[in-house]
Amino acid sequence: MLNLWPIRVPRPSVFSLNLPREMVSSMRYGGMRRGPMAPTLVWTATFACFVASAGYVQPQETSVDEWNRNWRYYASVRIRCQSYDFDAEIDADFTRILKEYRVPGTFDRRSIRICEAGLSDGSAPEVPFAFSPNPDFDPTFNARGKLQFRVTRGVSDRTFHVYFDLLENGEKPLVSYGAPQASGNWLSNGSFEDLDAKTSSLVDWPFERRNAVKAVTGAARTGTVSVQLLSPKSGQAASLGIPGNGAFRVVSGEKYRLSFWSRGEDTNDRPLLVTAYWYDLSRKYSGHELMAEEGRSHWDWSVFSGNLVAPPEAEWLRFYIATYTTSGGVWIDDVCLTPEKLPRLSDLTIIEHNLAPVIVVEPNE
Numbered sequence: 015m016l017n018l019w020p021i022r023v024p025r026p027s028v029f030s031l032n033l034p035r036e037m038v039s040s041m042r043y044g045g046m047r048r049g050p051m052a053p054t055l056v057w058t059a060t061f062a063c064f065v066a067s068a069g070y071v072q073p074q075e076t077s078v079d080e081w082n083r084n085w086r087y088y089a090s091v092r093i094r095c096q097s098y099d100f101d102a103e104i105d106a107d108f109t110r111i112l113k114e115y116r117v118p119g120t121f122d123r124r125s126i127r128i129c130e131a132g133l134s135d136g137s138a139p140e141v142p143f144a145f146s147p148n149p150d151f152d153p154t155f156n157a158r159g160k161l162q163f164r165v166t167r168g169v170s171d172r173t174f175h176v177y178f179d180l181l182e183n184g185e186k187p188l189v190s191y192g193a194p195q196a197s198g199n200w201l202s203n204g205s206f207e208d209l210d211a212k213t214s215s216l217v218d219w220p221f222e223r224r225n226a227v228k229a230v231t232g233a234a235r236t237g238t239v240s241v242q243l244l245s246p247k248s249g250q251a252a253s254l255g256i257p258g259n260g261a262f263r264v265v266s267g268e269k270y271r272l273s274f275w276s277r278g279e280d281t282n283d284r285p286l287l288v289t290a291y292w293y294d295l296s297r298k299y300s301g302h303e304l305m306a307e308e309g310r311s312h313w314d315w316s317v318f319s320g321n322l323v324a325p326p327e328a329e330w331l332r333f334y335i336a337t338y339t340t341s342g343g344v345w346i347d348d349v350c351l352t353p354e355k356l357p358r359l360s361d362l363t364i365i366e367h368n369l370a371p372v373i374v375v376e377p378n379e
């Protein structure tokens with residue numbers, strides 16, 4: 015895998031330059047604090063489906079062509095893709111977009127289909143998805159939920175068409191993609207459970223020995239694998255770069271949330287630091303923010319969650335979770351990164367169907 019960035023190991027001088035030690039150590043797990051430098055911290059394939067037709071049910075493959083023939087609407091959603099495959103999550107508010115275009119009716123939850131649009135070869139591949147309706151979902155007044163689907167790696171924004179219809183236009187067949195694959199995490203393999211079958215190394219987390227980080231089994235928070243950080247030498251950091259593969263593409267001014275679980279055992283030096291690094295369009299380093307530092311030497315699995323806003327000119331983001339401990343160790347699991355504002359549906363398109371031939375019946379004399 016291509017590693018976009020030289021691994022930067024945060025050094026103590028970087029932090030002492032910018033933040034008084036007292037302030038840094040006041041940002042601990044367990045509270046909500048703000049500092050001048052600190053962001054807000056909150057610790058805490060083709061597929062088969064069944065089409066009912068003329069009183070019987072038969073399996074039938076569906077496709078964009080068929081949706082264009084039989085469905086009445088699609089909306090677009092743009093997603094900033096990454097240098098790795100990930101499961102995107104979007105805010106699918108069908109009521110809002112129908113209202114915006116003054117279309118009355120009852121949303122048919124079974125009718126959702128997704129395809130990728132705007133591909134240079136003109137194809138529009140189907141995209142498996144999972145739809146989770148909001149708790150107060152109502153097909154007429156609040157047809158809203160989260161749509162999760164896989165976005166494969168790429169270099170630019172990508173457009174997806176979300177097809178749907180109203181019950182008034184005839185109920186559509188429910189489609190099943192098997193077990194939901196999506197997790198709503200903009201990182202790939204954030205729980206470290208996906209291992210390469212040949213090499214047994216973690217998919218999308220190509221660790222380098224000099225970073226003193228390795229996958230371990232038996233001490234995980236969830237599943238069986240977590241990542242252990244242990245510095246080999248006093249004054250040197252062990253550090254986990256996030257995402258594992260390169261950097262994360264951001265939109266300047268947008269807010270992002272990083273969360274992960276950590277556990278520390280018998281640490282003897284700066285147990286845990288979380289730092290965000292920003293890079294510009296040309297992938298040059300443009301600044302960093304210390305998000306938190308753990309002060310305890312020993313702690314059980316605790317969740318960290320921190321928000322930060324992409325500064326002007328920022329195009330890429332990379333986090334480092336680091337420790338200076340040379341004894342015990344720090345374990346990390348379930349790393350998750352999401353944009354606060356999920357992509358939304360836009361540009362409702364009403365598909366005009368050819369009208370059936372009109373047979374004019376002359377009234378009887």
Ligand SMILES: [Ca+2]
Nearest residue numbers: 205236237239
């Ligand atoms: Ca795990």
